[in-house]
Amino acid sequence: MTTDPSQIQITSVPEEINGLRMTRQRQEVYRFLMGERNHPTANEVFMRIKEALPNISLATVYNCLEALVQHHIIRQVNFDREPSRYCPNLEEHGHFHDETTGTIHDVKFKPGINLRDLLDIPPNTVIKDIEITLRGQLAAS
Amino acid sequence: MTTDPSQIQITSVPEEINGLRMTRQRQEVYRFLMGERNHPTANEVFMRIKEALPNISLATVYNCLEALVQHHIIRQVNFDREPSRYCPNLEEHGHFHDETTGTIHDVKFKPGINLRDLLDIPPNTVIKDIEITLRGQLAAS
DNA sequence: TTTGGAGCAAGAACTATTCTAAATATTACA
DNA sequence: TGTAATATTTAGAATAGTTCTTGCTCCAAA
Numbered sequence: 001m002t003t004d005p006s007q008i009q010i011t012s013v014p015e016e017i018n019g020l021r022m023t024r025q026r027q028e029v030y031r032f033l034m035g036e037r038n039h040p041t042a043n044e045v046f047m048r049i050k051e052a053l054p055n056i057s058l059a060t061v062y063n064c065l066e067a068l069v070q071h072h073i074i075r076q077v078n079f080d081r082e083p084s085r086y087c088p089n090l091e092e093h094g095h096f097h098d099e100t101t102g103t104i105h106d107v108k109f110k111p112g113i114n115l116r117d118l119l120d121i122p123p124n125t126v127i128k129d130i131e132i133t134l135r136g137q138l139a140a141s
Numbered sequence: 142m143t144t145d146p147s148q149i150q151i152t153s154v155p156e157e158i159n160g161l162r163m164t165r166q167r168q169e170v171y172r173f174l175m176g177e178r179n180h181p182t183a184n185e186v187f188m189r190i191k192e193a194l195p196n197i198s199l200a201t202v203y204n205c206l207e208a209l210v211q212h213h214i215i216r217q218v219n220f221d222r223e224p225s226r227y228c229p230n231l232e233e234h235g236h237f238h239d240e241t242t243g244t245i246h247d248v249k250f251k252p253g254i255n256l257r258d259l260l261d262i263p264p265n266t267v268i269k270d271i272e273i274t275l276r277g278q279l280a281a282s
Numbered sequence: 283t284t285t286g287g288a289g290c291a292a293g294a295a296c297t298a299t300t301c302t303a304a305a306t307a308t309t310a311c312a
Numbered sequence: 313t314g315t316a317a318t319a320t321t322t323a324g325a326a327t328a329g330t331t332c333t334t335g336c337t338c339c340a341a342a
Binding site: 076078080081084094096099107108109110113115117118119120121122123124125126127128129130131132133134135136137138139 | 217219221222225235237240248249250251254256258259260261262263264265266267268269270271272273274275276277278279280
């Protein structure tokens with residue numbers, strides 16, 4: 001990457017998050033995801049980021065997303081075999097996939113609910129991740 | 142497909158389930174899944190079924206699995222971007238993916254639990270499917 | 283300034299799955 | 313029963329999201 005003066009960092013993203021060095025590319029990916037709450041795909045991130053970093057490659061977007069996921073900065077969300085989507089909401093929550101619009105919405109648990117208590121899991125089992133996905137149609141408002 | 146006398150149907154699978162005509166191939170796929178509780182992938186089904194139907198093709202296995210899923214005879218289970226797995230258990234349940242062995246286990250809900258009641262979903266929303274997947278390590282017994 | 287490692291870009295490769303076209307099997311019905 | 317219409321199967325090609333490879337660039341430490 002050649003240094004382009006027009007691409008000096010402007011907004012304040014920390015140099016490092018959870019031990020991950022925030023390079024220019026990772027910053028852009030992260031910043032875009034934080035603004036966008038639509039659970040974009042890697043390709044959608046790529047298209048959008050290109051406006052700021054015209055030379056970025058799709059592979060780099062995948063690399064950035066993977067790095068961010070592995071450092072628990074964002075979450076990867078999968079619906080069936082559709083392209084992975086990415087989500088900056090780290091709270092434990094589920095995802096509702098609206099079949100009519102194709103949009104994805106976060107689903108919170110009702111207060112005081114701990115999913116682990118409701119499942120019949122053998123004792124001492126280590127649960128590293130729980131994923132809840134719903135599919136259906138949002139009511140017309 | 143030529144009729145092979147050695148392959149006359151022996152076990153009792155109905156001619157039709159949920160309106161789906163049970164062809165020889167579908168029978169084999171279904172029968173294998175019912176016996177196997179290990180959530181096999183399409184390819185695993187294919188390899189195993191070939192013993193009984195040497196001429197079956199992978200595409201047919203996919204066709205059969207899709208038909209069975211669409212007629213609510215089996216369920217398709219996805220873990221992240223791994224190959225889809227198939228499950229003959231139609232009860233509402235989740236899946237636990239044991240990272241150490243790679244095996245998948247059904248997870249029941251504790252009695253009286255209705256997932257829908259625990260999630261913060263807008264009223265009148267039609268939920269067609271709920272999927273719960275856990276990832277972690279089973280306790281050493 | 284040199285060196286080593288991390289990160290990036292471009293495109294090739296991979297792989298689960300779907301599609302296509304032709305062959306075969308089954309059903310409907312004259 | 314015979315024949316047309318429909319459904320299913322097969323084999324292989326195609327697709328698409330993702331990962332891998334290679335060479336280059338950047339940055340930090342010595």
